[in-house]
Amino acid sequence: MQIDPAVDRAILRAVGHSLPATRQERESVTSLNIRNAEKISCMGLFPSLQRLIITGCDPVSVEQFSMLEGLRTLTLEDSGFSDLSGIESLPLLSVSFPRNCVKDLRSLLGIPHLLQVDVTGNPLSDHSFHQIIPALRESGCRVTASEELEWKLTVRLHSAGVRISCYRDPQGQGYKLFRPGLGLTDAPQYAHPLVSAGDIRALLTGDPSAAHRYFDGEPRLV
Template sequence: MRIDPAVDQAIRRAVGHGLPVTEEERESVDSLNLRNAKEITDLGLFTSLQRLIITGSDPVSVGHFSMIEGLRTLTLEDSGFSDLSGIESLSLLSLAIPRNWVTDISPVLNMSTLLQIDVTGNPLSEHSWRHVIPAMRDSGCRVKASGELEWRLTVHLHSAGVRISCYKNSEDYRLCRPGLGLTDLPQYAHPIVSLEDVRELLAGDPSAAHRYFEGRPRLV
């Protein structure tokens, strides 16, 4: 059976060796950390998972983990994740999807168990940013989201087909390249940009965002 090396490494970290694994070994795994996978497979084998972290991977879909009924904490970051449809089938307590390609977060409105969510650095639709986020906060869910300026820039870039996002880390504005289309390690090398840079990019040519990554190797 062909398996992505990143998935194999995640399984090895969890049980001490790669596939195949016994049913007893699968049931003993309650946490899995997957990094830089190009083909996510076999997560459904780990039916006892309560915590799943997927970083810098592409493609990623809800179908890769929707069968894990006991999942309570899900983190998808710096990846090519774009569609939350079906996420409401999970009884998650925490959902973190920072720096992905998600535009519509309305499916989370049907997640009565959700206590906190992070949607920072996504090209959210006007409806999601202005209406769904406030509705989630009103329901008691703790929401972490981009400020209006970095959100608007992210939408501006993605709408033009430039898969670069803007987010704020502490006091710094940063750019990142979610997914594996532009870099092999999207969780690293997020250049700092000034407030003036952000405003210039928002008003100008979206492709100019690529220059902030010039001189940075594909593998970092």
């Protein structure tokens, strides 16, 4: 099976030397960090994985890591992840998927021992934003999520076919726009332009495609 070069680089970082890695080395890996991969495969070669970090990858699906029976921490950032179906079969304690394309959070309610979730910057459905997030919090799960303004803009843009989202800048400088996954950029985790609350309101009432103007250069064609 051909492995994406980005996955090869993740394996190299995990084992600490040039490839190939021995079976024993692969089976002893407990943490893997994959960046900017277009194909995530061979996760079954790492049965001891407890922590998986996926950044700037696309496509991403639960099926790609559903065999990891010991996975406790899953982090998906700035990727094309959109469907949580099946994630309830994993023994996760922490799930973070900030800045992705997820709409439906219902599957999270099926993870029995979930302690922490980050759903910031996703085009969540009204039901997920107003019903599922409170239900998770009531169950004792710590949830980090977008506030109303940036969530509304994210939903509006995605509903209009503009794959750009919004989140509050953690440094307190305002808000940022980003392009999840590899559809419009080769490195979605970088170059998130700052915007103001006024910019957000203008995009909420104006032309959604105007969001592209905040990014340098032309969007990548898909």
